[in-house]
Amino acid sequence: MDANAWMDKALHEAQISLKRGEVPVGCLFIYKNEIIATGSNTVNETKNATRHAELNCIDDVLVYCQENNLNSKEVFTKIDVVVTVEPCIMCAAALHQLRINSIIYGCANDRFGGCKSVFEVSKVYDSKINVVGNVKGVEAMQLLKDFYKGTNPNAPETKKGRKKKLDNN
Amino acid sequence: MDPEPPAAKMTRDLVESKKHEFTWKPQPILSKEITGDVILEKSFVAVLKDKKLISRAIQSLAKCLPIPQHLKRCSGLRIYLAPINKFQGDSHKLKTFLAEKDFDVDSIEDDLEIVNNASVAPRTKSQAAQALEHWPVNFHPDIDLEELIGGSIFEQEQLASIEACMRLAMAAAKEAAVGSAECNGSALIVDPESGSVLAIAASSMDKHPMWHASMLAVDLVAKSQGGGAWSLTTSDRSRDAREGTCKRKHPDDGQALCYPHSLAKLLDIPRSCSLNLAKTNRKKEKRSSPSDKTGPYLCTGYWAVLLREPCPLCSMALLHSRVSRIFYGAANSVTGILGSKAALHSVPGLNHRYQVWSSVLEDECARSLEQCRTIHC
Ligand SMILES: [Zn+2]
Ligand SMILES: [Zn+2]
Numbered sequence: 001m002d003a004n005a006w007m008d009k010a011l012h013e014a015q016i017s018l019k020r021g022e023v024p025v026g027c028l029f030i031y032k033n034e035i036i037a038t039g040s041n042t043v044n045e046t047k048n049a050t051r052h053a054e055l056n057c058i059d060d061v062l063v064y065c066q067e068n069n070l071n072s073k074e075v076f077t078k079i080d081v082v083v084t085v086e087p088c089i090m091c092a093a094a095l096h097q098l099r100i101n102s103i104i105y106g107c108a109n110d111r112f113g114g115c116k117s118v119f120e121v122s123k124v125y126d127s128k129i130n131v132v133g134n135v136k137g138v139e140a141m142q143l144l145k146d147f148y149k150g151t152n153p154n155a156p157e158t159k160k161g162r163k164k165k166l167d168n169n
Numbered sequence: 170m171d172p173e174p175p176a177a178k179m180t181r182d183l184v185e186s187k188k189h190e191f192t193w194k195p196q197p198i199l200s201k202e203i204t205g206d207v208i209l210e211k212s213f214v215a216v217l218k219d220k221k222l223i224s225r226a227i228q229s230l231a232k233c234l235p236i237p238q239h240l241k242r243c244s245g246l247r248i249y250l251a252p253i254n255k256f257q258g259d260s261h262k263l264k265t266f267l268a269e270k271d272f273d274v275d276s277i278e279d280d281l282e283i284v285n286n287a288s289v290a291p292r293t294k295s296q297a298a299q300a301l302e303h304w305p306v307n308f309h310p311d312i313d314l315e316e317l318i319g320g321s322i323f324e325q326e327q328l329a330s331i332e333a334c335m336r337l338a339m340a341a342a343k344e345a346a347v348g349s350a351e352c353n354g355s356a357l358i359v360d361p362e363s364g365s366v367l368a369i370a371a372s373s374m375d376k377h378p379m380w381h382a383s384m385l386a387v388d389l390v391a392k393s394q395g396g397g398a399w400s401l402t403t404s405d406r407s408r409d410a411r412e413g414t415c416k417r418k419h420p421d422d423g424q425a426l427c428y429p430h431s432l433a434k435l436l437d438i439p440r441s442c443s444l445n446l447a448k449t450n451r452k453k454e455k456r457s458s459p460s461d462k463t464g465p466y467l468c469t470g471y472w473a474v475l476l477r478e479p480c481p482l483c484s485m486a487l488l489h490s491r492v493s494r495i496f497y498g499a500a501n502s503v504t505g506i507l508g509s510k511a512a513l514h515s516v517p518g519l520n521h522r523y524q525v526w527s528s529v530l531e532d533e534c535a536r537s538l539e540q541c542r543t544i545h546c
Contacts, residue, residue, distance in 0.1 A: 047396025048388055049467045049489035058379060059398075072378075073546075089513070090485030097351060097482065097546065098378060112485070112519070119516050121481050124504050125351075 003104050006030065006082040007136040011106070013040050013053075014084045014143050020045070024143040027053035027083040029061055031075060036064045054083060054091035058098070076100050084140040086133060089114035092121040095129065102130040106140030191328055195496060195526035197317050198508040200515030204318075207296040209303065210288035213250040213263055215277040220246065222276040233270035239290035241305040249304065253283060293318060317524070330444035331496055334359060334366070334474040335529045338498070339537045341371045342476050345429050348372035348381065349546040351504045352483060354476030354538055356382035358390050358492070361446035361472050366425040367393060369432050375544055383475065383483035387490045389426040390468055401428045446472065468492045476534050478505035478527065484513045488523065495525045498534025 006028060013026030017040030029037040039056035043049055061079070065072035076098040081087075084106040087095060092114030095103060103115065114121040115131050122129065217223060227242055234251050236242050242249050256263040260281040268274050286304035291297040294315060297308040316322045323331070334357050341355040348354065358368040370385035377399075391397040427433045468490040478501035479487065487495060495507065506513045507525045514522050 042398065045396070046388075046391055046398045047394045047467065048391035048398050049491070050384065050387055050486045051398050055379065056398075062377065076378075088485060088489075090482055090489060093481035093485065094379060097480075110518070112489075114481070114485070118518050119481075119506075119511070119513065124481055124506060124510055 001033070003082070003132065003135045006104065007084070007106060007140075009035070009038075010082050010084050011136060011139055011143070013038055014140065017041055017053075018143060018147055024147050025053045025083065025085045027057050027081065029057045030080045030082060031061075031078055036075075036079075037061050050090060052088065052091050054081065054087055055094060057081075058094060080104065084136075085109050085144065086113040086115050086117055088112035089119050089121055093124070096121055096125040096127050099127045100129060102132070104132045104135055106133075106135055107137040107144070108133065189325075189329065191332070193332075193528055193530050194320055195323065195328075195331070196528040197320070197322075198512055198514070198525040198527055199318070200512055202515070203292050203314070207291050207299040208288045209285040209300075211253045211283050212286050212304075213253055213256070213260060214244075214247045214282045214284050214304075215250055216280075216282060217246045217248055217277055219276070222273075223248070225273070226276060229270075229272045233267070233272065237290075239306050239308070240286055241307060244305050247282065247284075248277075249284075249286070250281070252288075324448060326445040327448065330364070330446050331474065331529060333444060335476075335496070335498055335534065337366070337369065338474055338476045339530075339534060341369050341432050342537050342541055345371035345373070345431055346382070346476075346541040347375040347544060348541060349374055349544060351546065352381045352477075352480035352501070353541050353543060354382055354499075354534075356386040356476075356483075357474040358386045358468060359444060359446060359472050359474065360470070361494075362470065364444040364446055366444070367471065368426045370428045371432060372541070373429055374546055375542075378546055379482070381480065381483050383473065383479055384486055385428045386473070387468065387486055389428060390471070390490075393426055394465055402426060466491075472496065474529070477501050477538055478507050478509055480504040481506050481513070488513070488519065492523050495523055496529045497525075497527055498529050498531055499538050500527060500531075 010026040010028050013028070014024040015026070017026065018024035022041040022044055025041050027039045028035050037057040037060035039053040039060065041053055042051040042056060045051075061075065062072055064070075065075050077100065079100045080102045081095060081100055082104045086105045086107065086109040087103060088109055089112055105115070108117045110117055112118055115133065217226060223243060226248055230236075230242070230248070230250070236249055240249060250263060256266065263281065264274055284304050287296070287300035287306055291300050291306060291308055292311070292314070294310050297306060297310070300306045338355045338357055346353055346355055353372050355369070355371045357366055359366050368386045368389035370382045370389060372382040373380040373385065385401065388397050388399050389401060392402055468487070471492050472494040473487055473492045473496070475495065475497040477499045478497045479495075480501065481504060484506050497507065500509050502509050504510065508527050513519070514525055
């Protein structure tokens with residue numbers, strides 16, 4: 001499959017999370033041309049602001065490796081990450097530390113982007129990850145806009161008015 | 170009566186020994202805009218021929234050459250006109266411009282002067298003083314910021330409590346930390362309002378590559394609020410929480426949550442052990458209350474005490490979680506971005522900022538870090 005086809009699947013995942021009241025970000029981890037983890041944000045569900053789609057996928061890959069008797073450290077270095085929004089600084093750091101193979105993302109993350117938008121995490125690490133942005137970026141951004149048209153039901157009252165974009169991502 | 174918990178005892182011992190000399194001083198990690206010199210630019214200034222002409226000149230200039238808010242228009246007979254760049258450094262151009270705008274060019278001396286003035290508003294007293302050597306500025310010192318820079322922001326009792334927290338962090342690291350060169354050590358999340366320790370974690374990267382101390386601590390706090398993602402506590406409620414069966418705000422019995430569990434027996438710290446982290450002089454401290462009527466939201470208003478400067482993963486996890494202050498001991502020259510390789514909290518555009526202090530018991534923390542197990546990740 002090509003990047004656009006993968007991104008369609010990631011966008012579908014983001015749509016599902018929008019219905020669950022989470023910031024709509026969808027993510028796939030691809031290993032040997034096969035999706036081995038699919039994830040979306042679970043920040044509100046877990047009351048943990050770090051539960052982004054990428055971190056949820058990392059947990060699933062660890063389970064996958066355990067079940068299939070694979071060395072997770074090696075598997076991560078062969079993984080391509082497809083995610084609808086540019087990984088935030090935290091997730092970009094996680095992906096660099098795991099030395100994954102590549103990142104393909106949809107729209108830029110103006111608030112917290114860790115590939116180029118806010119802070120270049122790659123400068124901190126020695127690893128070189130191939131990053132491709134703006135794959136179906138308009139669709140990904142539209143989902144975020146849909147989300148922020150409503151408000152995040154779990155943020156305290158005072159914060160709601162100010163929420164514009166990517167507060168939870 | 171319950172045996173006295175170690176954190177409370179340590180704090181009290183520290184505070185009661187009035188002679189206690191702190192061997193360390195928290196160093197605020199501030200952005201260059203605050204610690205750096207004032208930024209100057211060159212501007213044209215005219216010299217008025219007569220004092221009586223000042224007010225008319227000011228009125229006339231207000232329309233054609235408005236002045237930045239932080240600068241004063243006049244210094245004696247000298248009157249500020251504009252940055253030289255605006256007129257390509259050419260004073261004749263500027264004078265022609267003034268004449269076209271009906272400014273009374275005869276009221277000023279033929280030769281314009283060039284001065285250095287602050288190009289943006291000075292942030293600190295010291296920047297204001299530097300600016301004043303060149304051209305007068307309007308400046309109102311930010312008392313909180315001056316306290317922060319001067320290092321006088323914390324009272325003795327607060328320092329004692331921060332030290333007690335760091336000693337707990339050292340004990341936790343010694344007991345259980347397994348990390349990498351990139352990130353290692355331990356983390357505490359404390360509520361400065363109630364003076365209680367909410368979570369203690371030691372880096373456990375041998376079990377999971379994302380189990381850095383701060384990542385674990387944040388998930389333990391989530392767990393204490395009925396959430397959580399990882400199976401970290403023996404009586405794990407995260408599954409219940411996911412299925413919406415856990416309605417309690419504080420499902421735990423006042424005990425700080427720990428990971429790994431070996432920390433629990435080492436550090437028996439009930440939530441009520443009361444560290445003195447909040448200022449006694451309360452009106453001075455701006456607080457974002459973590460527990461208004463909506464209940465706690467993530468780590469809003471909490472403080473993090475870390476053995477070592479956090480890596481980008483941990484730094485950003487704490488920022489997402491909205492902790493208000495971070496204290497760390499040892500610097501992290503490998504991946505630290507709260508002082509060593511960058512200052513994440515002063516990157517423009519990020520919201521939910523926190524304040525950061527380094528050098529809490531730095532040497533001791535560096536030594537305990539050397540003793541932590543390191544694996545290659
Ligand atoms: Zn993220
Ligand atoms: Zn870390």
